[in-house]
Amino acid sequence: MPDSTWLTGRRFRRAGTALMLVSIVALAGCSSLGVKPWERDLLADPDMQLTVSGVDAGLDDHIYFSKEASSGGRGFGGGGCGCN
Amino acid sequence: MQLTNKDKNGKPVGRALAAATCALLGVQATNTLAKDKPGEWDVETALLVYSETDDRVQAAEPVISATRNYDGDRKLNLKLIADTLTGASPSGATPSDLPQTFTRPSGSGSYDVPAGEPPLDDSFKDTRVALSASWTAPLNRDYTYTVGAYGSKEYDYLSTAVNGSLSRYLNNKNTTLTGGLSLGVDLVDPVGGAPVGLSRMPLRTNKTEAQFDQEFALTRESDDTKTLVDALFGVTQVINRRTLMQFNYGVSYSSGYLTDPYKILSVIDDASGANFGGNLIESDGNPVYLYENRPDTRMKHTLYWQTKYMLGNGDVMDGSYRFMVDDWGITSHTVDLKYRWKLDKSYLEPHFRYYLQSEADFYKRYLTATEYNGGTPVLSEASADYRLGELTGLTFGAKWGYRFDEDRELAIRAEYMIQTNDGDEGFGKLASQDLYPDTNAMWLQLSYSF
Numbered sequence: 202m203p204d205s206t207w208l209t210g211r212r213f214r215r216a217g218t219a220l221m222l223v224s225i226v227a228l229a230g231c232s233s234l235g236v237k238p239w240e241r242d243l244l245a246d247p248d249m250q251l252t253v254s255g256v257d258a259g260l261d262d263h264i265y266f267s268k269e270a271s272s273g274g275r276g277f278g279g280g281g282c283g284c285n
Numbered sequence: 286m287q288l289t290n291k292d293k294n295g296k297p298v299g300r301a302l303a304a305a306t307c308a309l310l311g312v313q314a315t316n317t318l319a320k321d322k323p324g325e326w327d328v329e330t331a332l333l334v335y336s337e338t339d340d341r342v343q344a345a346e347p348v349i350s351a352t353r354n355y356d357g358d359r360k361l362n363l364k365l366i367a368d369t370l371t372g373a374s375p376s377g378a379t380p381s382d383l384p385q386t387f388t389r390p391s392g393s394g395s396y397d398v399p400a401g402e403p404p405l406d407d408s409f410k411d412t413r414v415a416l417s418a419s420w421t422a423p424l425n426r427d428y429t430y431t432v433g434a435y436g437s438k439e440y441d442y443l444s445t446a447v448n449g450s451l452s453r454y455l456n457n458k459n460t461t462l463t464g465g466l467s468l469g470v471d472l473v474d475p476v477g478g479a480p481v482g483l484s485r486m487p488l489r490t491n492k493t494e495a496q497f498d499q500e501f502a503l504t505r506e507s508d509d510t511k512t513l514v515d516a517l518f519g520v521t522q523v524i525n526r527r528t529l530m531q532f533n534y535g536v537s538y539s540s541g542y543l544t545d546p547y548k549i550l551s552v553i554d555d556a557s558g559a560n561f562g563g564n565l566i567e568s569d570g571n572p573v574y575l576y577e578n579r580p581d582t583r584m585k586h587t588l589y590w591q592t593k594y595m596l597g598n599g600d601v602m603d604g605s606y607r608f609m610v611d612d613w614g615i616t617s618h619t620v621d622l623k624y625r626w627k628l629d630k631s632y633l634e635p636h637f638r639y640y641l642q643s644e645a646d647f648y649k650r651y652l653t654a655t656e657y658n659g660g661t662p663v664l665s666e667a668s669a670d671y672r673l674g675e676l677t678g679l680t681f682g683a684k685w686g687y688r689f690d691e692d693r694e695l696a697i698r699a700e701y702m703i704q705t706n707d708g709d710e711g712f713g714k715l716a717s718q719d720l721y722p723d724t725n726a727m728w729l730q731l732s733y734s735f
Contacts, residue, residue, distance in 0.1 A: 234523065244523060
């Protein structure tokens with residue numbers, strides 16, 4: 202096996218090992234994410250909801266749907282009017 | 286704000302996650318402040334007034350959304366929206382060094398556009414009424430489902446959809462997995478009938494009314510339908526005491542009549558860059574405008590990431606990024622940022638949004654006489670709709686809200702959007718015309734929840 206190929210192979214193996222380590226760390230990190238039931242005071246604040254006002258979001262989605270070629274993302278989008 | 290509940294799993298976050306699920310579904314449940322009291326209706330009302338500069342689209346849109354809570358977990362949401370649109374909309378034709386005359390979409394009557402002016406179709410007006418309903422309930426301790434229906438009617442368009450989703454709580458309700466599906470059928474019934482794609486707009490000049498009527502009839506098809514299937518997969522994750530995140534992947538497939546029946550393209554003479562005088566039908570000598578034609582299917586993929594973070598002083602930051610790609614050649618990036626600055630009983634929330642879009646493969650600002658090819662276009666699809674072109678949008682806004690008590694809130698919101706288009710600048714005489722005028726729009730919204 203030529204040296205350069207061997208080096209490339211070794212790089213791949215190293216990259217694979219690194220990726221595996223990162224994945225393990227990430228998974229371990231995910232399992233420690235979150236809060237205990239008694240730590241939910243701030244998240245319970247209505248301003249911490251992902252969509253605080255459904256009416257605002259719905260109106261804006263309708264405007265942008267009518268003016269752009271994109272829709273959706275947050276929820277089902279892209280329908281319901283003949284404006285695009 | 287804690288409410289008594291038998292579920293020892295911490296209801297507030299359950300609520301937030303249920304609301305997140307609704308948001309994920311586009312159900313947009315209305316939860317503000319200390320709502321969710323069993324046996325009560327929570328109502329959110331709003332009036333939106335939307336206005337574009339240069340006498341373009343003006344709209345007024347009242348909304349009422351009511352949520353009935355049967356207990357902490359089971360909810361019925363009903364939403365009614367009406368909107369009235371008037372004004373003028375860009376037709377897709379290019380401005381010209383000569384005055385131009387266009388046939389109205391209905392075929393009855395024409396409208397004129399002065400030299401150098403952007404061709405706007407001022408016969409644009411519509412009234413729409415939309416109603417949606419959704420029901421959310423737990424299946425058991427770990428699963429919640431939502432089912433919903435939607436219907437809207439406007440003069441030339443009927444839209445119906447049903448949707449459903451299932452959410453699974455994991456990791457002590459710190460993680461929610463959601464899968465949802467929406468099926469829609471729309472009926473498109475354009476004024477005057479749907480035009481045959483890439484057929485020539487009949488013009489009255491130099492013709493009898495009988496000749497015109499005959500020509501017009503030849504460019505018409507009957508009404509048409511389109512079907513939409515959307516699937517959405519989402520993960521909502523509590524990161525820590527102050528941070529909540531959501532990741533969504535959505536795929537959307539639409540098929541059927543996806544063309545805009547009111548949009549046209551100008552045909553430009555290859556040599557002069559001026560409107561091409563056609564002689565397709567009995568050498569009528571009029572310029573040539575073609576009705577647009579889009580593909581009859583579209584597949585979109587969307588990635589969405591949202592983060593909410595509460596600062597030490599109680600202010601809340603809200604940031605989201607959306608990436609979209611479709612098989613029409615369009616990719617788009619959307620960044621949305623809000624900062625909720627909490628005052629005593631009120632809040633002030635500045636808002637910024639940035640949008641960037643690439644053009645569709647079949648987007649053409651105009652067609653040349655060569656492409657028109659004497660009435661047998663060399664293209665099968667083409668659209669000059671600026672919304673399918675290269676587009677940048679900036680929105681700046683702010684919302685101010687006042688909370689009287691746990692239930693009642695009054696809010697006012699203002700947004701200003703600047704859209705700029707870019708693309709082929711034309712040649713010859715066309716190069717001196719502004720082919721990409723900006724779109725500026727402002728909307729004001731007054732809301733009251735109780």
